[in-house]
Amino acid sequence: MAPTVVLLHAFPLDKRQWDGVVDAIAEADWDVVVPDLRGFGGSAFDDEGPDDEPSLALMARDVLSILDRLGVNSAVFVGLSLGGYVAMEILRQDPSRVAGLALLDTKASADNDEAKGNRVRIAEQVVAAGSTEALARAMLPNLLGATTHADRPEVVDLVGEWIKDADPAGVAWAQRGMAARPDSHGDLALMTAPALVLWGDEDVISPRAEQDSMMAVLRDARFVVVPGAGHLSAVEDSAAVSSALIDFLADVRQLPFAT
Ligand code: MLT
Secondary structure: OOOEEEEEOOOOOOHHHHOOOHHHHHHOOOEEEOOOOOOOHHHOOOOOOOOOOOOHHHHHHHHHHHHHHHOOOOEEEEEEOHHHHHHHHHHHHOHHHEEEEEEEOOOOOOOOHHHHHHHHHHHHHHHHHOOOHHHHHHHHHHHOOHHHHHHOHHHHHHHHHHHHHOOHHHHHHHHHHHHOOOOOHHHHHHOOOOEEEEEEOOOOOOOHHHHHHHHHHOOOEEEEEEOOOOOOHHHHOHHHHHHHHHHHHHHHHOOOOOO
């Protein structure tokens, strides 16, 4: 059995976000697990809505349950933004399962009160509207970098369609879960597994200072900048992100790696 990589998507997307990356990683001889996080894509809530209080800890437990079912003990977790928050939650719950951690365009800080208030407002708006159309219009300018907006309108349209596909109940649940997430710097500081911190240099949602603060506490980490990409680096420049991930994974593979 090949070692396993888990790809965790951003908000408010689903596993399609990784379409440009997954084949390259599989070709490098890794088993790739690409879940839809709770509330999104194939994991959208049913008509009754969510049963549980919003919490990224539950998203993390869902991911670990999938690995349990597959018989996978430890894996390399790759998370972009929300996916990074969930990967850090997995680290908090059970560091023994983290053979490596790739944090893409994310941050370890918790939200301040203003950010929490914005999330609650958005959660209320999408549920009241019963649609994520307005959310797509509001998010797209910052979600993608200036270069993508200027040169690749088809990517802007694609991401807009993905956001419109998102279920309002899942969006609201995730917003409230993200608002409640704790700071993860202490968990990163204790981690002994290798890390990759990757950042699109046009990312205005998870700014450079957040990357520096993660790098400052990680014991064994490399930092990769993807020029001309914004917050959705893995969508905007999937070739550069795949290449950085494959280099990182090759190094992780040299280490003792339990499945
Ligand atoms: C994401 O891309 O997952 C979001 O920007 C995360 C967030 O809202 O903090």
